[in-house]
Amino acid sequence: MxxxxxxxxxxxxxxxxxxxxxxxxxxxxxxxxxxxxxxxxxxxxxxxRDRLVPVSACVDGAPVYRLDGRAVPFLNFDEQSGIGRILLATLGPDFAWLDLAPIFTSHVAMALRTMVVEGRGIAWLPANLLGEELANGQCAIIGGAETQVEMxxxxxxxxxxxxxxxxxxxxxxx
Structure with a gap:
């Protein structure tokens, strides 16, 4: 079969x-x-188990974007996706408290990861997908524990x- x-x-x-x-x-x-x-x-x-973490590309070892109260380009999961639903349920509608500026939406984590690595914005991604990028300094986790979601x-x-x-x-x- x-x-x-x-x-x-x-x-x-x-x-x-x-x-x-x-x-x-x-x-x-x-x-x-x-x-x-x-x-x-x-x-x-x-x-x-995995964990959703907010990540940004790095240049010269420093994150391109930070969650510091200034509008940040946001690469989001579609609300029809499982991860999109998890983010909506745990971090709240539209992540208003983080001052994000949505610029792209997808249900494909690898597409969002590629765009993050290219420096196009930030995204919440499964930590298990980011091992190499975090280890070689291409990306950095930019939020504290309050912005991470266990799943x-x-x-x-x-x-x-x-x-x-x-x-x-x-x-x-x-």
Whole structure:
């Protein structure tokens, strides 16, 4: 049986799960985020942890942008994405208290990471995606603990019995 991998925004993936067209959803989750897959019908397993951190490109070892009260170009996650929902639920609508100037929106973390490295603005990105950029000084975390968000990486499946291959995959993920 072939395996089909689809990458899309969270809302589209939830629709696939609700329609029975997908057996698993691998996504970022947070207790405060809105999730359209009710626990009465779906199981969720946390398989890893990560943290959203605000980052800026660096020039000569110093961040290009800071969260210092001046308007900062903001590269944001789309509200239909899982991370966009997490940021909205945890840091508040429009991040007004941070004085950000939204200039670009995407549901793709790698696109936002590329734009941050190029110095086009700041973004909240999963720390696990930034190891090399932080280590070599291309980027820096620009906020304190109050601007960072802990989150889970979760595997979600329907409670109904799945194919033997899918059940084997679920068991192996424990």
């Amino acid at each position: 072939p395996v089909h991998l689809l990458a899309d925004n969270m809302r589209a993936c939830e629709r696939l799960m609700e329609a029975g067209r997908a057996e698993f959803l691998l996504c970022h989750t947070h207790p405060e985020m809105d999730l359209a897959l009710p626990e009465a019908h779906y199981r969720r397993r946390e398989i890893a 889970a990486i979760s595997l979600i499946r329907p409670k109904a019995r799945l194919s033997p291959l899918a059940e084997s995959f679920w068991s192996a993920s424990a």
